[in-house]
Amino acid sequence: MRSLLTLFCWLILMVMSQANNISVTNVSLAGQDEVSGTTQIQFDLSWENSWRISVGPANYDAAWVFAKYRVNGGTWRHATLSATGMVAAPGSAIDVEDNVGAFIYRQADGSGDVSWEDLQLRWDYGTDNVDDNAVVDIQVFAIEMVYVPAGEFSLGTPVTGQADLNGEFYTLTSGSPFVLRIPYRVTSENAITVSNSAGNLYYNTEGVTPAGVGDQAGPIPAAFPKGFSAFYSMKYEVTQEQWVAFFNTLTQTQKENLDVTGASGKNSDDEATRNAISWPDAGNATTTLPNVALNYVASVMTLTYLDWAGLRPLTELEYEKSCRGPLNPVSNEFAWGTSNLHNTAYTYTDLGTPDEGISTPGVGTGNANYTITNGTPSGPKRVGIFAASAENNNREETGGSYYGIMELTGNVYERVITVGNPEGRAFTGAHGDGNITPAGNANVAGWPATALGIGFRGGSYANNTPFINVSDRSDAATQINNGNSRLGFRGGRSAQ
DSSP: OOOOEESOOOOOOOOOTTTOOOEEEEEEEEEEETTTTEEEEEEEEEEEEEEEOSSTTOOBEEEEEEEEEEETTOOOEEOOBOSSOOBOOTTEEEEEETTTEEEEEESSSEEEEEEEEEEEEEEOTTTTTOOTTOEEEEEEEEEEEEEEOOOOEEESOOOOSSOOSSOOOBEEOOSSSOOOEEOEEEOSSSOBOBSSSBTSBBOOOTTSOHHHHOOOOOOBOTTSOOSSSOEEEESSOOBHHHHHHHHTTSOHHHHHHTOTTSTTTTSSSSOBTTBOEEOOSSSOOEESOTTBBOOSOOHHHHHHHHHHTTOBOOBHHHHHHHHHTTSOOOTTOOTTSSSOOOOSOOOEESTTSTTOEESSOOSSSOOOOSTTTOOSSOSOOBTTHHHHHOSSOSHHHHTOOTTSOOOOSSSSBEEEEOSSSHHHHTOOOOOOOSOOOTTSOOOOTTSOSSSTTEEEESOOTTOOTTTTSTTOOTTTTOOOOSOOTTBOOOOEEEOO
């Protein structure tokens, strides 16, 4: 019998100069075992500015790697990976998760660029009902992720007796003569009682639209991911290149229902607010701004992408953990842990290229793309732009979170699962399995079926304070069905 024949072998999912440059190359199939119905997917993997550290944040970055295949030019499908038989390169480690994908990361502490050759994942093609003699195309995808370790953290912002105007989380102190609002400490994944009483989680609706911050009801069930347990977050917001790579694996029907150039998105194939995706209603989509954060994507479409990639949405509690880690909250803080914020418009260089940068970044203060700094052209910027442009490599100037996650303040809104309505609280943290419905919908049990249950945190290029503050919840439960220029997303995964 002849072996599986690889026709299409590689795809770079994200290209970023000075930020990550993650690249998958030299993909091939080898070592077919017709008795077990398996074959090895071999590839090289590299990216820039990787790290693993045992002190401080005690975390690391990783690549989430998964594969898609098609038989005889048919529909692209998700490849089932074996939990055994992977081959790591020297200095790397591989964890296969749920037979859907694998985390590949540094085996020991270190920092700098990584470049690993001849990595192997075992494809269980027999489980996927692929014939031994089939002619297949295969693509390997890689997404940069950041590991967030388990541990306690706080929700909310210190207040001084004034009414909470933005729906921030808090709890009340007990005793007399004074009862104070203080941040709420998450100490486990146990269910959380929601009430305006000492020791319990609460948030006000004063001065905001109640539907925007939530119904003040509970409990938040034990199954809802609260951020205490370890999880992974995408290092960057989803880019236009990542979306196009996903979109181009879909059927015609799925594409028609997930078209960001359609009526639920920007309603144009022309560039709009830095979204340069074009799709001529058939064939493949393209973009001339591949490294810029994706916008104009509708809420339910983000769920489809995450299911397809084997990831899941993050919750609004995990969002705050991602920003501040275990540190005590700071009043009016941003993702970099202080209230310092650059307040002059940026001047940009190499616009539209992988080297898109800032020639006038703030020095000694926090950098973010928000309404005052946004500059020209208006709209989202290249993911990782502040890390590439900072004069000093620290949290404030790079805009990085406690764990090294980028652009959690500004650029485009983070979509998160809310605790502010029943649809959000029903979320269990189940992962996508790589497969979506023929219509192009996510089909994971426990995920929101509509935009209700999905909220927004972190602000965008078009927002000022307080919307870009870490603890602001003005839109944490707001239902927005269609996409617009301010809304983006990123995904995550529970650590196993």
